Amino acid sequence: MTLFEKVVAREIPAKIVFEDDEILAFHDINPQAPVHVLVVPKRVIPRIAEAQPSDGALLGRLLLTGKQIAADLGLSETGFRLVINSGRNGGETVPHLHLHVLGGRPMNWPPG
Ligand code: AMP
Numbered sequence: 001m002t003l004f005e006k007v008v009a010r011e012i013p014a015k016i017v018f019e020d021d022e023i024l025a026f027h028d029i030n031p032q033a034p035v036h037v038l039v040v041p042k043r044v045i046p047r048i049a050e051a052q053p054s055d056g057a058l059l060g061r062l063l064l065t066g067k068q069i070a071a072d073l074g075l076s077e078t079g080f081r082l083v084i085n086s087g088r089n090g091g092e093t094v095p096h097l098h099l100h101v102l103g104g105r106p107m108n109w110p111p112g
Helices: 003-008 053-072
Strands: 016-019 023-027 035-041 080-083 099-103
Touching: 003 023, 003 035, 016 053, 023 053, 035 053, 053 080, 053 099
Parallel strands: none
Antiparallel strands: 016 023, 023 035, 035 099, 080 099
16 A cells, blocks of 8 residues: 555544545645645555556646646645656656645746
8 A cells, every 4th residue: 555545544644635436635744835735645556657548537626636736725826736647757756646746936947
């Protein structure tokens, strides 16, 4: 079981902000911005590099859920960033695809 499957199963506690049949979203345990939420498909895709064309609908829902959470948390006007880390150089630490929603401060570019 991945770490995030354990969160989905309520074996690990989390501050949940959204759930439906396919997706769970919760606050990151080590926030990198005033708002830092992880949006996680319940079905495990290890990373975006391994996503298949058949995952397209779920990936679309992931993005749309991320923007809705950003809106719900008051980030629409000031803006926000959606991030997916993939693999070692991408900064991935949990091998269960997830979208980061970051906001509440200006973001730097290029990212570190
Ligand atoms: P990534 O580095 O893109 O794989 O993102 C993994 C994220 O999961 C990091 O931002 C961690 O802070 C976060 N994280 C790890 N464990 C937990 C947890 N138990 N609850 C919430 N977030 C977590």
